Amino acid sequence: MTETLKLAGRDLFWPPADELTEAAERIRARLGDWPPTHVNWRICLTAPDDVNGGDLIVFTDLKQSSEQHLEQIARWMTQGAGVIEAAAGRAVLHLGGVRYQLEGHLAEDWIAALAAFLDCGFDPHDALVLALAWRDGDETKSDDAWPCDISRFPRVAGLPDAPAQAFAACPDALGIYAVLPTAEWVERVASFGVKTLQLRRKTAEPDELKREIARSIAAGREHDACVFINDHWQAAIDAGAYGVHLGQEDVHTADLHALSQAGVRLGLSTHGYYEMLTALHFRPSYIALGAVFPTTTKVMPTAPQGLARLARYVKLLEGVVPLVAIGGISGDVLPQVLATGVKSAAVVRAITEAADPASAAQALQKAFLQQKV
The missing domain is CATH 3.40.50 (Rossmann fold)
Structure with a gap:
């Protein structure tokens, strides 16, 4: 017992x-x-x-x-x-x-x-x-x-039909995944050598949003990085984005068929087993697992998952779909997160609130390299 x-x-x-x-x-x-x-x-x-x-x-x-x-x-x-x-x-x-x-x-x-x-x-x-x-x-x-x-x-059961073809593939190991508030941050962090980035711009006028997305996509192309756009799926299609990240509620409102046909990669947020199964139905490019730890960057619909649950999720889905751990992940806890076997971890404040963002990004990337040894 x-x-x-x-x-x-x-x-x-x-x-x-x-x-x-x-x-x-x-x-x-x-x-x-x-x-x-x-x-x-x-x-x-x-x-x-x-x-x-x-x-x-x-x-x-x-x-x-x-x-x-x-x-x-x-x-x-x-x-x-x-x-x-x-x-x-x-x-x-x-x-x-x-x-x-x-x-x-x-x-x-x-x-x-x-x-x-x-x-x-x-x-x-x-x-x-x-x-x-x-x-x-x-x-x-x-x-x-x-x-x-x-x-x-x-x-x-009862989900909308998935697109006829699975979403375009992305790397199985996305490494450090920087979630950033502005195109300026995307440009900076891309220049640090981070290869997976997301523009999470929640508020902006339509014209400004288009400029932010265009700048972010251009930065990804310049630095050979994968740039995902959070939420704004139609603008992302129009701008030729590499990928889009959506929440669970968005699968009922976004045109997933249009995203798939455009060759845009799709990442979906999940907060437990039921949402994982929902996400798998749509055959996304990756699934985000979180929040692993408490986070102040957004209001979470569920309590923190913790490392024990994350390890179970990775064991279930490894080899099925690329996985990204997200939520409250800092440099201090990153080695513990990687010890679960997950091959990518999203960070927000670990870079944007660091005294030296370039050094912080380098240290985070070093943790991934050490994990592979």
Whole structure:
């Protein structure tokens, strides 16, 4: 048993289910040490009389689609509870006003596995992904039974069609990836020899934005560097950019087909397993994994992932798609980040707020070289 494993003393299932608790403990004992979960979720096999914000109410009969049933789900959600409908290779989680749809394998022990992954601190939508990647008996095959075979993972349903062809490839090892606020910074850092850069210009008038993008792209060509444009995908296409970086919400609004046809590389942000699967659906050029550490450069939708999760993500996706670690990464922690096996790390303040940006960039690049030795 791990030191953080305290399932038996908790109200883990409703109604109480000794066999499920025993199975959850057995699985949890093979998943390694994780910080204590911030929410003691209770998995309800029947609807409790008093629903609370830590309840996940499970239905295994998806035929219940009456208007009354849907109204009941809506009421539970307003009380902070979540609802999982699962049957016939499909699981739908309703939580926080969001509907998470997955298609994949439902093992006999999937509910016990769900409880175990929740205890590892994963949010319900990511814990559900892992539960569908679980196979009965996995806990008997290895001291570390964490799912790491991408072919076993479910797929996200209900997504827009992906472009007919995958996005253009970019280097598997992008190295130091400098995320910069202006074209002037892109020009400076490109001159330091950094080969992967991103212009993240959040506010600018249309004409000024065009000039900033054009300058950034020109700097990339001059210094043989890969320059990505954050968010402004249409302007990036018009200017002939090497690549574009988008957030999860942008895949529903950006014209990904136009980006693909233009040969523009695509990077997508992710903050956990569910978003990784969403990103993989669109076959991007790379996936960003974060935020690894707390960051002040933007408001993050999730808590910091940490190095242990990053290592799991890299093990799952290495060789599948290029990966970029992002979020709060400084020169002090970069060696620990690289020790997870990730081949690229995005930095912001580590360069732009350094007393000597050129020396800071050189030191960051040196860390990558040392990692290869």
